[in-house]
Amino acid sequence: MVVDDSPAFRAAAGVVLGMHDAIEIVAEAASGGEALDLLDATGTDLVLLDVNMAPMNGIDTAEEILSRWPDLRIVLCSARPRHELSPMPVSPKVTFVLKETLDAEAVVEWARRS
Amino acid sequence: VGTTFVTEPVPPDRLEQLVVTNLRTDVIAQVIIATLAIIVSPSGWVWAVWAVRWFVVGGIALSLRALQRDRRDRALHVLCGAHVIGAMLTVAILPEGILLGLLVVLSDLVLIARFGSPKRQQMYWWIGALVAGVLSLLSLQSWTQFGQTIPKTLLVVGLMIHVAITSWIVAGMTRRNAELLSDRAEQLERLRGRLVRAGDDERVRIEAALRVGPLADLEVLAAHINDLTAALDYPDHEVGREARRSPEAVAGEAATAAQSSLRSLRSLCHDISPQQLRQNGLAAATATLAGRAASIECLVVPPGRLDVQVESVLYAAVVELVAASHLTDSPLRVEITSDAIAVIANLSLSTQTWQVSPSVGDRVTALGGSTKPNGLNSIVIEIPIGHAPEGDSDETRQRFTSAVDEHPVLKQFIDASFVFATVGMIAVCGVWFATRKHNVAALVAVLLVVFTLLGFARLQLRKHHVGAALALVCVETSGASVAMALLIPESISASAMTAVVPMALAVTLTDRTILFIIAALQTAFILLIAALGVLRSPLLAAHSVPTAVAVVAIPLAVAGITLLGVTTSARTLNVLNDQRAAIAASVRRLVRARDDEGVRIERDLHDGAQQHLVSLSMQLRALASIVGRDMPKARRLAADLRQQVADASAAMSSLITGTYPTQLAGGNLAGAVRAMADRQTLPVTFSADGAEHLDVHLATNAYFACIEALQNATKHAGPSASVHVHVRELPDRLVVEVRDDGRGFDVAAVERARGLHHLRDRWEAVGGTVVVRSQPGSGTTVTATVPTRATTT
Numbered sequence: 070m071v072v073d074d075s076p077a078f079r080a081a082a083g084v085v086l087g088m089h090d091a092i093e094i095v096a097e098a099a100s101g102g103e104a105l106d107l108l109d110a111t112g113t114d115l116v117l118l119d120v121n122m123a124p125m126n127g128i129d130t131a132e133e134i135l136s137r138w139p140d141l142r143i144v145l146c147s148a149r150p151r152h153e154l155s156p157m158p159v160s161p162k163v164t165f166v167l168k169e170t171l172d173a174e175a176v177v178e179w180a181r182r183s
Numbered sequence: 184v185g186t187t188f189v190t191e192p193v194p195p196d197r198l199e200q201l202v203v204t205n206l207r208t209d210v211i212a213q214v215i216i217a218t219l220a221i222i223v224s225p226s227g228w229v230w231a232v233w234a235v236r237w238f239v240v241g242g243i244a245l246s247l248r249a250l251q252r253d254r255r256d257r258a259l260h261v262l263c264g265a266h267v268i269g270a271m272l273t274v275a276i277l278p279e280g281i282l283l284g285l286l287v288v289l290s291d292l293v294l295i296a297r298f299g300s301p302k303r304q305q306m307y308w309w310i311g312a313l314v315a316g317v318l319s320l321l322s323l324q325s326w327t328q329f330g331q332t333i334p335k336t337l338l339v340v341g342l343m344i345h346v347a348i349t350s351w352i353v354a355g356m357t358r359r360n361a362e363l364l365s366d367r368a369e370q371l372e373r374l375r376g377r378l379v380r381a382g383d384d385e386r387v388r389i390e391a392a393l394r395v396g397p398l399a400d401l402e403v404l405a406a407h408i409n410d411l412t413a414a415l416d417y418p419d420h421e422v423g424r425e426a427r428r429s430p431e432a433v434a435g436e437a438a439t440a441a442q443s444s445l446r447s448l449r450s451l452c453h454d455i456s457p458q459q460l461r462q463n464g465l466a467a468a469t470a471t472l473a474g475r476a477a478s479i480e481c482l483v484v485p486p487g488r489l490d491v492q493v494e495s496v497l498y499a500a501v502v503e504l505v506a507a508s509h510l511t512d513s514p515l516r517v518e519i520t521s522d523a524i525a526v527i528a529n530l531s532l533s534t535q536t537w538q539v540s541p542s543v544g545d546r547v548t549a550l551g552g553s554t555k556p557n558g559l560n561s562i563v564i565e566i567p568i569g570h571a572p573e574g575d576s577d578e579t580r581q582r583f584t585s586a587v588d589e590h591p592v593l594k595q596f597i598d599a600s601f602v603f604a605t606v607g608m609i610a611v612c613g614v615w616f617a618t619r620k621h622n623v624a625a626l627v628a629v630l631l632v633v634f635t636l637l638g639f640a641r642l643q644l645r646k647h648h649v650g651a652a653l654a655l656v657c658v659e660t661s662g663a664s665v666a667m668a669l670l671i672p673e674s675i676s677a678s679a680m681t682a683v684v685p686m687a688l689a690v691t692l693t694d695r696t697i698l699f700i701i702a703a704l705q706t707a708f709i710l711l712i713a714a715l716g717v718l719r720s721p722l723l724a725a726h727s728v729p730t731a732v733a734v735v736a737i738p739l740a741v742a743g744i745t746l747l748g749v750t751t752s753a754r755t756l757n758v759l760n761d762q763r764a765a766i767a768a769s770v771r772r773l774v775r776a777r778d779d780e781g782v783r784i785e786r787d788l789h790d791g792a793q794q795h796l797v798s799l800s801m802q803l804r805a806l807a808s809i810v811g812r813d814m815p816k817a818r819r820l821a822a823d824l825r826q827q828v829a830d831a832s833a834a835m836s837s838l839i840t841g842t843y844p845t846q847l848a849g850g851n852l853a854g855a856v857r858a859m860a861d862r863q864t865l866p867v868t869f870s871a872d873g874a875e876h877l878d879v880h881l882a883t884n885a886y887f888a889c890i891e892a893l894q895n896a897t898k899h900a901g902p903s904a905s906v907h908v909h910v911r912e913l914p915d916r917l918v919v920e921v922r923d924d925g926r927g928f929d930v931a932a933v934e935r936a937r938g939l940h941h942l943r944d945r946w947e948a949v950g951g952t953v954v955v956r957s958q959p960g961s962g963t964t965v966t967a968t969v970p971t972r973a974t975t976t
Binding site: 075077078080081082084085088148149153168169170171172173174 | 790796809
């Protein structure tokens with residue numbers, strides 16, 4: 070599932086991730102709340118989650134997801150480097166990637182490892 | 184209410200100066216009096232007065248001491264107390280001193296209006312009026328033989344000189360108070376002009392930066408993607424003029440170009456309005472700066488957030504000084520305390536004096552703060568946080584507009600004079616019925632003339648001829664007071680006070696020559712009254728009215744006139760103060776509008792161009808990875824990317840045009856407005872006479888005023904409305920009219936609307952006027968007029 074308030078990024082993420090055979094985009098959401106509503110129905114394994122969203126930001130959404138769906142993997146992403154953002158949840162199921170360096174191969178590899 | 188925002192505390196040394204001067208002149212006067220008394224005839228009461236004056240001198244010295252210990256209120260109490268007791272004793276001993284006593288009381292009241300605590304002023308005024316009444320009562324006793332001890336001419340000349348000096352001082356103080364206030368208003372006006380200009384310059388700078396930065400980058404990116412498409416379609420052919428490159432290499436280059444333009448866009452966004460500052464506050468943003476350069480040490484930062492504008496300007500100052508310290512490569516320390524005081528210190532031992540740029544300085548001033556160097560290598564920026572929130576309250580605004588249009592103080596004064604004259608007329612008629620004295624009957628005639636003059640003054644005021652109305656009031660008060668002093672010698676004190684009053688009214692007049700003439704005339708009239716009074720002493724022996732009437736009516740009249748004079752002068756100052764407060768509020772709104780504009784552009788860039796570039800960059804990398812493996816997919820993606828770049832460029836162009844249309848750089852207001860009118864959602868028609876080669880600054884202001892008016896129309900006129908914009912360049916002025924046929928509104932009720940405020944702030948800053956005409960149901964017309972000469976010279 071791709072969660073970002075920018076349609077341009079959702080589309081691009083779809084293109085980039087969709088290139089890998091192991092990845093299928095099952096849903097898109099424009100906000101953290103919408104993502105939480107959709108998660109049960111979609112059979113998602115991995116969420117690509119933008120940090121910078123309102124009203125519920127990506128970090129809060131990630132924590133909520135971790136507590137409700139502990140098996141889900143979360144890739145937090147942002148256009149800003151990690152040190153400029155609030156601290157992220159510490160868990161083997163969560164990682165961070167800079168938006169423009171998003172790479173399907175790397176995501177799949179990390180998902181298989183964790 | 185926001186009347187006291189941008190308060191510049193009165194420098195205490197001014198009061199101290201006045202008291203020192205007072206002390207010095209009084210000591211000199213003591214020496215002169217003693218010398219004269221010894222030469223002429225050392226009689227008992229002269230020495231008694233001399234002793235009383237020493238008491239006053241002692242009071243002044245005490246007051247000076249209190250001032251030096253920084254106890255201003257106490258100093259004022261001691262000073263005025265000494266003056267009052269001294270004046271009463273003097274008049275009790277020597278009734279001829281009445282005029283001097285009254286003028287001393289009046290000058291003390293002016294002093295209090297300037298330096299006293301505002302809460303107690305009314306109380307002071309009442310006490311002052313009471314003292315004036317008591318003084319005039321004391322003066323009614325049989326006068327001494329003072330007049331016979333020295334030659335009468337010498338007495339009159341001496342008295343005239345003294346009265347002239349004292350009343351000149353009173354007038355001078357009142358005038359200086361007013362000048363100080365209007366000077367501050369002028370300073371604020373200039374600041375407002377600079378702020379508007381700086382805002383426009385900023386737009387031009389951003390527009391240029393967007394054009395040479397992101398827009399050019401997108402064009403380069405489009406070229407790269409074209410190359411890529413060509414390389415994908417014809418992998419074996421040459422690409423352009425360059426040597427043959429593999430599609431992988433071209434895709435890699437395009438991805439790198441996207442990366443680098445993303446980096447430059449981010450730094451541009453940061454320049455326009457740092458997101459870090461907006462989201463996490465000054466503390467975090469300054470800490471990031473410190474993190475970036477090892478030579479900055481950020482010491483104290485307040486917890487929580489400050490006012491957004493305050494944070495923004497403090498941050499701008501820090502950034503500026505960080506840049507300056509990079510040049511010298513010296514360590515820097517930034518301290519920001521919770522009361523918005525920033526101390527920025529350069530820790531190296533260079534001797535260069537530090538200063539923030541004029542534009543940051545102006546923003547600090549606009550927020551009511553100050554910047555000053557703090558020793559060597561250090562700057563203190565102080566911005567009060569407890570200022571009034573907006574200052575654009577109804578009351579200030581209304582008072583501001585009415586002050587400009589109608590001169591309310593003069594109107595109130597004329598109305599009060601009518602009441603006074605009516606009461607006087609009733610009293611005089613009563614006395615005349617009882618005594619049948621001819622001089623009392625003559626007073627009735629004088630009062631009739633007074634009524635006529637007041638009526639004419641009111642008429643002139645209604646026609647907005649403030650100068651003529653003021654002149655009539657001056658003639659009325661002076662003429663009446665001289666006539667009174669002639670007809671009823673006992674009324675000398677009341678007459679003298681009456682003649683002083685118009686001076687208080689004249690202080691709002693900007694024309695200093697008129698002010699000077701009025702002050703000179705009033706002083707001359709007071710001299711005349713003084714001479715008449717002295718020549719006719721002893722007063723109660725004059726028997727022009729029954730003693731009971733004189734004893735009751737004259738102190739009352741003197742008290743009333745004193746009160747009227749002082750409150751009139753205070754109200755005049757209030758009007759000036761309100762004008763200043765209104766401009767200050769407008770200045771503050773301008774600072775906020777500029778910050779908001781920066782935030783808007785940054786957000787547009789962040790949500791638009793930056794997202795586009797992030798997406799492009801991601802996809803180009805992905806494309807580079809599949810080239811060679813899956814050519815059809817790569818071709819489809821490349822075609823897609825081409826479209827995306829085109830969309831991004833279009834969005835960027837429209838953002839640039841919205842920031843600063845190119846036509847404005849050539850002063851072509853008509854062209855810029857026509858282009859804008861075409862982009863509106865409502866049907867907008869446009870017509871123009873000239874306005875194609877205006878002053879750039881003027882064109883920019885007029886353009887953004889048009890936008891404000893159009894946005895207002897879009898928001899409020901209703902969906903079915905159409906708008907007509909008409910720009911007319913006349914030889915001496917530019918007129919912009921935005922007329923809609925929409926719902927309309929009640930102008931008085933919506934005066935507060937922010938859009939109208941912004942329009943006014945901008946337009947008044949270039950010396951223009953805005954008239955909004957609307958009625959519910961019959962559309963709205965906004966007409967903005969500005970003199971063209973004022974801004975081109």
